[in-house]
Amino acid sequence: MTIKEAIFFIVSFHLASDLIGVKMLNCLALLKLGRWIKKPKQLFMAIAIGIVASLPPMIAGAGSGVGARPHENAYEQPGHTSIGRPAAGADITRTIEVNIKETESGYMLFEPDVINIEHGSVVRFVVDNSGSIDHEFFLGSFDEIAKHQQWMQKHPDMEHSEKNSVKIPSAKTATLDWEFSNITNLEFVCLIPGHREAGMFGVIIVHDHFRSRP
Numbered sequence: 001m002t003i004k005e006a007i008f009f010i011v012s013f014h015l016a017s018d019l020i021g022v023k024m025l026n027c028l029a030l031l032k033l034g035r036w037i038k039k040p041k042q043l044f045m046a047i048a049i050g051i052v053a054s055l056p057p058m059i060a061g062a063g064s065g066v067g068a069r070p071h072e073n074a075y076e077q078p079g080h081t082s083i084g085r086p087a088a089g090a091d092i093t094r095t096i097e098v099n100i101k102e103t104e105s106g107y108m109l110f111e112p113d114v115i116n117i118e119h120g121s122v123v124r125f126v127v128d129n130s131g132s133i134d135h136e137f138f139l140g141s142f143d144e145i146a147k148h149q150q151w152m153q154k155h156p157d158m159e160h161s162e163k164n165s166v167k168i169p170s171a172k173t174a175t176l177d178w179e180f181s182n183i184t185n186l187e188f189v190c191l192i193p194g195h196r197e198a199g200m201f202g203v204i205i206v207h208d209h210f211r212s213r214p
Helices: 003-015 023-036 040-054 142-154
Strands: 094-102 108-111 114-118 122-129 135-140 165-168 173-179 185-189 201-207
Touching (some): 094 114, 135 142, 135 173, 142 185
Parallel strands (some): 094 122, 114 201
Antiparallel strands (some): 094 108, 122 173, 135 165, 135 185, 185 201
């Protein structure tokens, strides 16, 4: 079982009422958990991340939403889990290429879908969309993305202008620069209705003991 599957298996039981379409992913994770439990180090890591990500808002610091659009620039709002900040001209210390793929069986995927980032890194994400339809790349906390997904179900045609997201048209490449100034765990996702359910999500783990990779 992959770290990504284990994290989302744990988180989903706490956020099931907020997330749409994760039950299928939970079943897949449950089937694999028995084999993966033989690796205690990875298991403990996933449990720790899952517990932190799914703590109640009062403990984890994930607010209940701000105004009519709870997802808008939530990383700047008091009471929301901080995921860092826009790079705003800071020197880039690492470049990460992310590929978007659409499979013949209907899946939509980010590759890679688990990323380790050293605390304090200023990262440029280069997101390449080789698919036939438009996508987006959105950074957010687990709680905030759950709220954002609910909002998008009600407003499927909404365009995003947040600094923590970028749209990638078909056959195009886009970049997003982000400073990971907080030790945390977060999600990257495409929140166009139906895309996350088709597999377009991943996990970023920010810790001070990880080294940036070239």
